[in-house]
């Protein structure tokens with residue numbers, strides 16, 4: 001079973017004259033264990049798409065199955081639990097709580113899931129060790145560099161061992177070296193655990209970490225050839241050679 | 250989760266201090282003002298408290314409050330005594346008089362004449378002297394507040410000497426010897442109170458034909474007090490109240506006829522409003538500042554219940570701290586001020602706690618509206 005399966009998915013913001021058709025029939029499949037990158041011009045609907053997939057935004061029509069469950073028809077009351085069990089988030093601006101230590105920030109999903117504080121914190125420390133900043137566990141976010149903050153955020157995204165992680169421009173607030181390191185980490189964490197990751201990005205330098213790259217334009221997924229013709233000339237060989245939708249990086 | 254809520258709260262110490270100050274001021278005013286008012290109003294019926302033995306007070310139907318005694322003919326006493334269910338009935342006299350002090354100065358005071366034989370109505374707590382001393386020739390008691398303040402005498406070195414047992418007063422040109430100092434409740438006008446027997450009081454008071462102010466009645470054991478008041482009313486044509494009813498009558502007279510309730514009520518209300526506005530806005534701002542973090546919690550999977558718990562805990566914590574500080578300040582102020590013996594009753598503390606609770610619920614309520622309506626999708630917005 002693919003992790004994500006969208007069929008003719010649409011999303012309309014507002015209604016009437018001011019309606020914005022952000023998604024105009026998206027067909028997309030993300031396989032288990034795949035690191036997919038979503039690229040495309042500003043305003044084409046990338047953030048909207050991953051928000052619907054992550055069930056933090058209601059789609060308008062079509063189908064969007066995540067782990068076999070259609071998030072469009074899922075009752076609103078079931079969504080928090082679904083996200084808690086199956087989804088992890090990673091943001092451009094990290095979104096760490098400045099009043100909590102790095103370890104406590106990582107522990108947030110565990111605490112929401114009802115873990116005892118001490119146990120959650122012990123687990124957070126392990127996760128921080130995995131992302132390579134165990135020595136920063138008790139430090140507040142504003143004493144960390146951007147790359148370190150994103151590592152904390154990644155540890156948080158992986159804390160609940162989700163099946164799917166969505167990242168919106170995780171490297172755009174970081175310098176290129178740091179960005180690459182962070183993506184390297186995401187890549188390792190993903191492959192180690194057979195999780196699916198969707199990364200929205202503009203950052204061509206990190207394309208090489210993708211198993212597959214999908215381009216969007218004006219609310220639709222555009223076919224690969226067009227996509228390459230559209231100027232993504234720095235796409236990795238893995239992408240270009242891919243025929244079955246899977247990379248080999 | 251709750252730990253996160255607390256850490257987030259105290260991570261914003263500036264706002265917490267603001268909220269706590271707002272709530273402390275509110276609870277201070279909501280405690281101290283009504284307490285002061287209660288203590289002032291309590292003086293309106295302290296006499297009824299001091300005369301503790303009777304169940305029922307009988308008086309002229311026109312009497313509106315305890316200091317408004319309208320003299321009754323002595324014959325009414327027999328009438329009251331003849332009502333079945335009355336165990337005993339004694340007269341008591343209450344008037345104002347002017348006393349000439351040993352140093353020659355004069356000062357006004359209240360004069361109370363109690364039943365000669367039973368001494369019912371005489372003060373229960375004596376600071377010095379014994380209740381029975383009142384039976385001696387020319388004997389009077391003075392209350393200790395009066396003895397220490399208005400009846401105190403200036404000495405050669407300028408210090409004040411309280412009136413003492415053995416001192417001689419002159420009341421209506423007659424000799425009165427202080428044989429005891431009594432502890433009584435504070436009076437509304439802070440006037441000294443002089444106690445003597447009913448017969449002697451007639452001599453000490455400016456000449457009056459009728460002097461009986463009230464008839465004090467005890468119900469026979471097993472006889473319903475409230476019912477007895479009805480019977481007395483019917484059979485004598487006089488007004489009869491239980492002690493509690495009479496206190497209430499006096500209290501309401503003052504509430505209706507003075508601005509006490511309005512004045513204190515206004516200040517209390519202002520305290521409540523200022524506290525509500527200041528801490529409410531601060532709390533709302535605090536939530537507003539943390540909206541993004543609430544959105545992240547929502548996106549990750551926090552349920553509305555968990556978010557509700559977090560906001561309520563945050564409100565409860567600032568509420569509890571603010572309330573504690575407010576009550577503490579009110580107690581300190583009460584200890585420092587000697588003018589009013591302010592008492593913080595449980596109901597008063599519950600009243601101000603209720604006020605703080607309302608403020609916190611309002612603040613938390615508005616914040617929760619914001620948090621629960623928040624779209625988790627904003628987490629991906631810059």
Ligand SMILES: Nc1ncnc2c1ncn2[C@@H]1O[C@H](COP(=O)(O)OP(=O)(O)OP(=O)(O)O)[C@@H](O)[C@H]1O
Nearest residue numbers: 013014020021022041042043044045046047048049
């Ligand atoms: N809450 C909203 N209400 C109305 N319109 C919206 C809303 N959010 C996004 N849009 C519109 O939907 C379209 C797609 O927006 P979206 O944020 O998904 O684009 P994007 O591909 O992520 O762009 P970028 O690369 O700039 O982040 C845009 O035209 C945007 O203006």
Ligand SMILES: [Mg+2]
Nearest residue numbers: 046047048168
């Ligand atoms: Mg976007």
